[in-house]
Amino acid sequence: MRDTNPPTHPPTQRPRRRRSAAAFTGAAALVLAGFGFAAQAGAATAPAGHGATATPHVTWKSACAKPDKPGEMRCDAKRVTGGTTAYDIERARAGHVHPDASSPSGYGPSDLQSAYGLASAAAKSGSGATVAIVDAYDDPNAESDLAAYRSHYGLPSCTTSNGCFKKVGQTGSTSSLPSADSGWAQEESLDLDMVSAVCPNCNILLVEADSATMTNLGASVNEAVSLGAKYVSNSYGGSESSSDSSYDSKYFDHPGVAVTVSAGDSGYGAQYPAASRYVTSVGGTALSRDSSSRGWSESVWNTSSTEGTGSGCSSYDAKPSWQTDSGCSKRTVADVSAVADPATGVSVYDSYGVTAGWYTFGGTSAASPIIAAVYALGGTPSSGSYPAKFPYAHTSALNDVTSGSNGSCGGSYLCTAGSGYDGPTGLGTPRGVSAFTG
Structure with a gap:
């Protein structure tokens, strides 16, 4: 890309x-x-x-x-x-002037909670739940940037000292952290802010992998689970390979844990680990206010043939039993979706490697932590369950996205939105938490 x-x-x-x-x-x-x-x-x-x-x-x-x-x-x-x-x-x-670096420049918590019917659950649920964010490299300003975001929006404080926030390396150490990287630091700010926006009462665990290899990121997923997280967001991906089935069993097979993964930002085509049969693969939408009873509308995020939400058939991963679409003999990406279009992006506070201030972000990196946080609002998954299955049993509790495409696939549902399941947006976007509860 x-x-x-x-x-x-x-x-x-x-x-x-x-x-x-x-x-x-x-x-x-x-x-x-x-x-x-x-x-x-x-x-x-x-x-x-x-x-x-x-x-x-x-x-x-x-x-x-x-x-x-x-x-x-x-x-x-x-x-x-x-x-x-x-x-x-x-x-x-509304007659307001343009925001600058001292004010938010994208959708905030109240917007996202409104769009996805989460305001009531966000106010009452999530206490005691831990959402883990897995990324590569260190963001030295992660906690202070998170504090700036939450303070501005009036969200409860989430710090190391009050036990709400914890940052560790891939072995669980709070002192032995990887080298810093300004690009991945932006990713971490986005992820932390999205979890905060959707589940302000949740605890947040940030696990920083030593590097961006699948082995180190996978080890970080395992560490997040070992530290007690029941919801783990992964906003990264790469090309599929013949090693994916072994990565599945090593890093992503965690019954009783909701593992979410971004579907990718390169348009039509599957990537890993979104193609893992054990995860909830999260596609991306363009989100805008409208005059409907919901007050919002969504379509497939697509900027060009190579820039938009990912979707498609895995070349290696087996199809999970709860996925029944007929166009892919193996795993189909995605399962569900949330806002990802940068043009309808979310507000993020970031200060490491950039001018400190408010930025607008998009990408399916925004969608994955949003969905992980929705799972957290829905309650602890039962032991032995695979939460990726939950939305398939509650399709009526999702906003069905029926317009747009993310590439060329002969008009198939694999790249074109329509009624019911489709590749770019899966079963749809959250309408409350019912579809994410076992």
Whole structure:
């Protein structure tokens, strides 16, 4: 995947986060007058109302570099670098000036809880549950950045001192941590903030692998489980290989634990470990407000033929018994989905290796921790269960995403959304927690 998608907005447009309030007011006037930026392929449509016809349109950069060795994984975080997001359009419509580095620049906790019917559960549930985040390398500012995010949104404090937050290396040590990496640090900020947004009462365990190899990341998954996490989010992936079946048994076969994995950001095509038969594979959507009774709408996240949510047939992993679609003889990606389009992205606070402040992020890296946190709101999985199975028994408790595609596959459900199960969005997105409860 390319590190940046080509900018197609007018060359005189300044990067979104650097514009002054006055400059944005002028841009907002054009947006609301119907002279907004051209739509990106697959980008979410702006919310209806006030005659606005603009669509979200952004440029973004992958947080992590491409792997340069076989067996290495890449994080799926995408940081917005310019353009106009759905959040910008909504603020303009409400008469607010453009956010800058001192204020949030994407969807926050109340937005996500509203979109996925989680406000009641987020207020009452999650206490005592531990959601683990598995990533590579160290983010030295993880705890302080998390504190900034939670403080701004009025979420309960989550620190090492009060027992809510814990950061360890892949062997469980709190002092022997891997080397720092600014790209993966952005991924970690995104993951921590998404868990906080959806399950503010949950404890958070951050396990940092020594490197981005599948063996080290897999060992970190095992460490997270050994430390008591019942929900483990993995926002990374790489090419499938003949070793995947052995990785399944070594790292991902954890009955009674909900393990979520990003489906990938390279469009149609399966990647590992999203293709593991033991995990909940999480696809990505474009999310926007609308005038429906839900108040939100979603479509498949797709920027181009090589940039969008992943989906497809595994080449190696066996099909789990609860997956019954007929287009793949082996495992089909994905199972469920959540917001991932950078143009309809989420707000994240980050300070390591970048100017400290608020950023907008997307990628299926956002979707995986969101779903892990929803599982946590749903309660502890029963011993011996495989939580990846739960949504298949509760399809009516999901928002069925029926529009958009992420590539070319002859019009098949494997790359094209439709009623019921499809590859890019799986069974759909959360509508409360019922579909994620055993």
